[in-house]
Every structure is written in structure tokens, then in C-alpha cells.
Amino acid sequence: xxxxxxxxxxxxxxxxxxxxxxxxxxxxxxxxxxxxxxxxxxxxxxxxxxxxxxxxxxxxxxxxxxxxxxxxxxxxxxxxxxxxxxxxxxxxxxxxxxxxxxxxxxxxxxxxxxxxxxxxxxxxxxxxxxxxxxxxxxxxxxxxxxxxxxxxxxxxxxxxxxxxxxxxxxxxxxxxxxxxxxxxxxxxxxxxxxxxxxxxxxxxxxxxxxxxxxxxxxxxxxxxxxxxxxxxxxxxxxxxxxxxxxxxxxxxxxxxxxxxxxxxxxxxxxxxxxxxxxxxxxxxxxxxxxxxxxxxxxxxxxxxxxxxxxxxxxxxxxxxxxxxxxxxxxxxxxxxxxxxxxxxxxxxxxxxxxxxxxxxxxxxxxxxxxxxxxxxxxxxxxxxxxxxxxxxxxxxxxxxxxxxxxxxxxxxxxxxxxxxxxxxxxxxxxxxxxxxxxxxxxxxxxxxxxxxxxxxxxxxxxxxxxxxxxxxxxxxxxxxxxxxxxxx
Numbered sequence: 257x258x259x260x261x262x263x264x265x266x267x268x269x270x271x272x273x274x275x276x277x278x279x280x281x282x283x284x285x286x287x288x289x290x291x292x293x294x295x296x297x298x299x300x301x302x303x304x305x306x307x308x309x310x311x312x313x314x315x316x317x318x319x320x321x322x323x324x325x326x327x328x329x330x331x332x333x334x335x336x337x338x339x340x341x342x343x344x345x346x347x348x349x350x351x352x353x354x355x356x357x358x359x360x361x362x363x364x365x366x367x368x369x370x371x372x373x374x375x376x377x378x379x380x381x382x383x384x385x386x387x388x389x390x391x392x393x394x395x396x397x398x399x400x401x402x403x404x405x406x407x408x409x410x411x412x413x414x415x416x417x418x419x420x421x422x423x424x425x426x427x428x429x430x431x432x433x434x435x436x437x438x439x440x441x442x443x444x445x446x447x448x449x450x451x452x453x454x455x456x457x458x459x460x461x462x463x464x465x466x467x468x469x470x471x472x473x474x475x476x477x478x479x480x481x482x483x484x485x486x487x488x489x490x491x492x493x494x495x496x497x498x499x500x501x502x503x504x505x506x507x508x509x510x511x512x513x514x515x516x517x518x519x520x521x522x523x524x525x526x527x528x529x530x531x532x533x534x535x536x537x538x539x540x541x542x543x544x545x546x547x548x549x550x551x552x553x554x555x556x557x558x559x560x561x562x563x564x565x566x567x568x569x570x571x572x573x574x575x576x577x578x579x580x581x582x583x584x585x586x587x588x589x590x591x592x593x594x595x596x597x598x599x600x601x602x603x604x605x606x607x608x609x610x611x612x613x614x615x616x617x618x619x620x621x622x623x624x625x626x627x628x629x630x631x632x633x634x635x636x637x638x639x640x641x642x643x644x645x646x647x648x649x650x651x652x653x654x655x656x657x658x659x660x661x662x663x664x665x666x667x668x669x670x671x672x673x674x675x676x677x678x679x680x681x682x683x684x685x686x687x688x689x690x691x692x693x694x695x696x697x698x699x700x701x702x703x704x705x706x707x708x709x710x711x712x713x714x715x716x717x718x719x720x721x722x723x724x725x726x727x728x729x730x731x732x733x734x735x736x737x738x739x740x741x742x743x744x
Contacts, residue, residue, distance in 0.1 A: 257730060259286060260386035261295040262377040264370065264395035269303045269341065270355060274506070274641050275393055275423045278473070281509045285723035287339035294384055296377055298350040298369075299331060299343035308333055310343050317344075317379040319372050320440050328376055344376055367431040370459065371438050374398035378407050385412040388730045390419045394429030397463035398439060401451070404466045405441060417733040420467035422460070424638050425481050425488045426564070429459030453489070464493055469733045471502045471726075473639035474660035478503030486636055502729055505663055506639040507719030513624070513645045520621035527713040530706065533625065533650055540626025543619065544585050544610025553699050554583045555692070556627030556651065558620050558642055561590025561598070561613075566633030566656065571597055572685040578605050580696065585610040585627065587619055624649045629695055633680075633688045637661045643677070644717045650709035653677040654691050664717065668694075673704055676712040 265271055267280030283293040299310075310331035317328045328346040335341050344350075349369040357363050374391075377399045381389055391399045400418040407413050436446050436457050446452045451462050464470050472478045478501060480486035482494045494501060511517070515533070516526040522539035525532025534550060541548045555577070559565045571594070577584060586598055586609075595613050602611035612619060624630070630646040632655045639660030643653040647664075655661040657679040668675030680691040699705050 257291045257388055257727075257734075258384070258386040259283070259291055259293045259388045259390060259730070260377070260381055260384055261293060261390050261392075262373075262396045262399060263295065263297050263392040264373070265355065266295055266297050266341075269297065269308065269343070270300050272355060273423075274639065277509070277641060278421075278423070278506055279392055281507065281719050282723060282726065284336055284339055285507070285719035286726070287336055289723060289727065291338065291727070293339050294342055294386070295335075295340070296330075296342040296344060296380055298355075298373060299345040300355055301351045301353060302355070303343065308341075308343075310341070313342065315342075315380065315383060317376050319375050319379065321368060321372055322438050322440065326372055328372070330380065342380065344373065344380075346372065349373075367429075367435040367457070367459075368438050370395040370429065371398060371435075374459075375402055375440075378402040378413070381413055381416065382407070382410060386416055387734060388419060389416055390421065390726075391463060391467070392421050393423050394427060394460035394463070396420075397429055397459035397461070399463070400467040401439075401441065401445070401462045401465075405445070415737070417468045417730065417737050418466070419469050419471060419729070419733065420463035422464070422470065422472045422481070422638075425460070425472075425486070425490060426636075428453075428461065428488065428490070431457045431459070433457055458490075461490060461493060464490065464497060467500075468737060469500045469502060469729060470494070470497055471504055471729070473504070473506045474663045475503035475505065476662045477636075477638045477659040480636065480659060504722055504725045504729070505660060505717070506641065507722040508641055508644045508648075508717050510648065510718055513621075513648060515625055515649050518621055518625065520618045521625040522622075525625075527650065527710045530650060530709060536622065536625040537628070538626075540585065540622050541583070543622060543626075544612070545606070546583050546585075546610055547607060549583070552581065552583050553628045553696055554585065554626065555629045555631055556584075556623040557586050557588070557631045558623055559586075559588045559590075559632070561588050561594035563591075564635050565590075566631075566635060566683075566688070567591075567594050568635075569633050569683065569685045569688045570631070573689045574601050574609075576689055577692065578608055580693070581608075582696070583608050583610075585612075585623060587612045587614065587616060587623055589613050589615060624651055627651045628699060629654055629692070631692075632656070632661055634658060634661060635683060640664070644715075647676060647712040647715045647717075650713050652695065652705075652708055652712060654688075654695050655679055656683065656688075657681050664715075668698060668708065670698070673707060674711070675708065676715060
């Protein structure tokens with residue numbers, strides 16, 4: 257198949273979250289299966305042109321935005337056999353220090369920037385004639401709308417199927433209704449059945465309503481977002497599309513995240529020989545100026561510091577954790593209240609707690625390899641990647657049973673000593689603390705703990721399985737589209 261991937265960010269070019277990891281890894285896996293994949297994303301200022309010397313692809317796109325026409329030029333770069341990146345250059349929109357906004361807030365013209373991008377994807381598809389147009393998150397939400405409306409005249413695109421993937425329904429691309437004229441769509445689409453959401457323009461809703469199929473990044477999250485608790489106001493829209501809604505778990509790139517080949521960690525290791533992990537733990541303790549205590553349980557967390565990630569649960573129990581005699585390391589940035597709070601915790605417990613308010617990829621690898629337990633007490637988690645990385649490193653996850661965390665972690669059962677982690681259900685500080693205590697109790701039984709580690713490291717969440725599920729979905733939707741009668 258010919259597949260056009262559209263994403264606002266993708267590794268190795270631009271990243272703010274897990275979407276970029278997916279948009280970089282899944283196309284590569286599809287190309288390895290023999291499919292022809294083009295990945296299109298904006299050409300941001302932050303993309304290193306010396307590392308990625310993309311050349312003009314001979315594709316200049318002229319995009320109507322209200323009463324003006326904005327030009328964008330496509331640059332191309334081969335990443336692997338059958339896998340090419342297309343970088344859409346439009347300097348007024350994308351030649352900025354940040355991708356979506358500044359610390360003060362989102363860019364005021366984000367609606368215009370990504371209306372342009374969504375329609376540019378449809379224009380590029382006219383030349384590329386893909387079988388599948390796979391769009392990701394609200395920044396591409398209008399592409400399926402354009403394909404079903406302004407581009408219906410194209411025989412090539414009429415045969416193509418559109419897939420829209422929701423990575424986090426909490427981010428919907430909501431803009432005031434005065435931005436609707438920028439889309440050049442008819443006002444008959446500004447209704448509750450289409451793009452209108454309580455008087456605003458909702459770009460994510462456009463993708464949900466108009467795509468041929470909608471996916472999200474775990475089976476549990478697919479079920480959750482159809483409920484008022486997790487649907488963020490779009491649960492009814494998603495229930496209306498339940499027959500075309502699929503949950504496909506994200507994979508991970510084990511070429512980057514595996515202790516057997518990780519160049520960032522102190523000593524490589526693999527199951528069943530776990531000696532190297534002890535060296536990694538000592539190295540991590542030195543990194544955070546903690547005492548090198550091989551038998552003291554070391555808890556790690558790498559995260560955005562927000563309520564969604566469970567920091568409103570973690571903050572109230574920190575004193576209790578310290579009383580348990582554990583060591584704790586944190587890497588991340590986020591809301592100012594948590595930045596300050598955890599810096600203060602680090603100052604109050606310098607022998608037990610190491611805090612780094614930053615993003616540091618090398619240190620992230622060291623934490624995955626050196627910690628004994630990894631905490632992910634998220635309020636909700638569409639998929640989550642760090643708990644999957646942790647499994648491969650034999651760093652046992654303690655997670656809340658939500659979304660992809662529930663799908664990927666098997667709760668430890670003391671009766672048969674099986675499981676790959678420790679889960680809790682109720683979103684309370686007490687339940688998180690009890691799950692950690694349960695894990696620490698098992699940690700003291702080294703033979704059982706090492707069995708859990710070996711079992712965790714044997715789990716396979718590589719992209720191959722997920723890519724096959726996507727291919728099966730693509731084939732199913734194409735066949736369904738071919739059988740459906742053409743609409744006038």
C-alpha cells in the first residue's frame with residue numbers, strides 16, 4: 257500500500273510528547289513490511305538542517321486561507337527504504353523557536369497554522385495518490401473533513417481511506433467560531449453534528465466525525481473515552497462512531513530502549529544475567545548524589561509534572577515514602593507548583609531524594625536502567641511508553657489501572673507469584689501508597705523479585721505486532737470503502 261502519514265511532530269525531527277515517537281516509529285515499521293510510506297510534518301525552525309539535509313521535492317502547495325492564498329514548499333528526505341519524510345516549509349507559520357506556543361501560552365494563530373497544515377496534507381495527497389491517509393491528533397483533524405468535502409471531486413482521493421488517531425483527547429484544538437472562515441468550508445458544517453462544539457470550532461471533532469476510521473492508542477483508552485469521565489465532552493460523538501472506533505496499542509522502539517544495547521547506561525545487561533543492572537543503579541545513585549546502597553529500593557519517575565500524571569497523588573505521600581527508607585529520583589518539568597514542591601523535597605531529603613527539573617534523554621535512560629521501581633500513577637493515560645521501557649529494563653512499574661497502563665501491566669499475584677508490576681484502581685493518595693508498599697514487600701524477597709524482573713524483560717511490545725494490526729485495519733477500511741455506494 258501507499259500510505260501518507262500526517263503528524264504535527266515526529267522523531268527524529270521534532271518532539272513534545274509520545275505522539276512524536278509513534279509518528280517516527282510506526283511508519284518505519286510499515287516500510288519494513290514492504291509498504292511505501294511518506295511522513296509529512298511542518299518544517300519547524302528547530303529541525304537540524306545539517307543533520308537532516310532535506311531537498312525541495314518539486315511540490316509547491318497553494319492553500320486558500322479565507323480570502324488569501326498561502327504557499328508552502330515541500331522538502332523531502334529519505335529515512336529508510338520505502339520511507340520518506342516530507343517537511344512542509346511555510347516560514348510565517350513554522351519558523352519559530354517553539355512548535356505550539358511559548359511558556360506564556362499557545363500561539364494566537366494556531367488555528368490558522370494547522371488549518372493550513374490540514375489542507376496542505378490533502379493537497380499533497382493529490383500528487384502522492386496514497387491508498388491510506390493516516391492523520392494524527394487535532395492538528396490534522398480537518399484533513400478528513402477536506403477529503404469528504406472540498407476534495408470529493410478527485411477520483412484518486414475518493415478511493416483513498418482516511419484514518420484518524422487520537423493520542424490524547426484532552427487536547428482538542430478548540431478555537432473561537434470567528435476562526436471558522438479560515439477553513440473555507442461551508443457554514444453548514446458549523447453544527448453540533450460536524451465541527452461546532454458549544455459555539456467553538458473543534459478540530460479534533462472534525463477528524464472523529466469525518467474519518468473513515470478512528471483509532472486510539474490502547475484498547476482500554478478506546479473504551480474509556482466513550483464515557484463521560486474520560487471523554488472530555490466528546491464521549492457522545494465517539495459512541496456514535498463506535499463501529500468505526502479501534503484501540504491499537506502503541507509499540508516501542510527496542511533499538512533505542514533496551515539495556516542489551518543502550519549506549520547511555522553504565523553497563524549493558526539482559527535477562528537472565530542481571531549483574532549489569534547493579535552497576536547501573538550505583539551509577540544512578542552517584543548521578544543524583546545519593547548514597548550507593550545496593551539494597552535500598554530506588555524509585556524513579558520521568559514525567560511531565562501535572563495533575564494528569566498523578567502528581568496530585570504523589571505530592572501528599574512524599575513524607576510517608578521517605579519514612580519507608582526508600583530512595584527517590586525524579587526527572588521532568590511541568591506546572592510551577594510541582595517544580596517548586598519537588599525541588600523543596602530534594603532539599604529536605606538530600607540523602608534520599610534526587611530531583612532534576614529538566615528534560616535530559618541520557619538521564620532518562622539511566623533512570624530506566626538504574627531504578628528498581630518506576631512510578632506512573634496517572635489520572636488517565638492513553639497509552640504510556642515509560643512503563644513499557646521499564647519492563648524491558650527490569651524496572652518494575654507501579655501504575656494506576658487506566659488506559660494503556662492497564663493494558664500493558666499484569667498485576668502481581670502473590671498466590672502464583674506471576675505478574676509484571678503493581679496496579680491500583682482508585683485515584684487516591686492512599687491507594688498509590690498501598691501499591692508502593694505492596695511492591696516494597698515483594699522487593700525484599702529477592703528470588704521472587706528477580707523472577708518478576710525476568711518476566712517483565714521478556715514482554716514484547718515491539719512495533720511489529722502493532723504495525724500488523726494497523727495494516728489489517730487499513731485493508732479492512734479500504735475493502736469497506738470499495739463496497740460502499742458512492743455518495744452524491
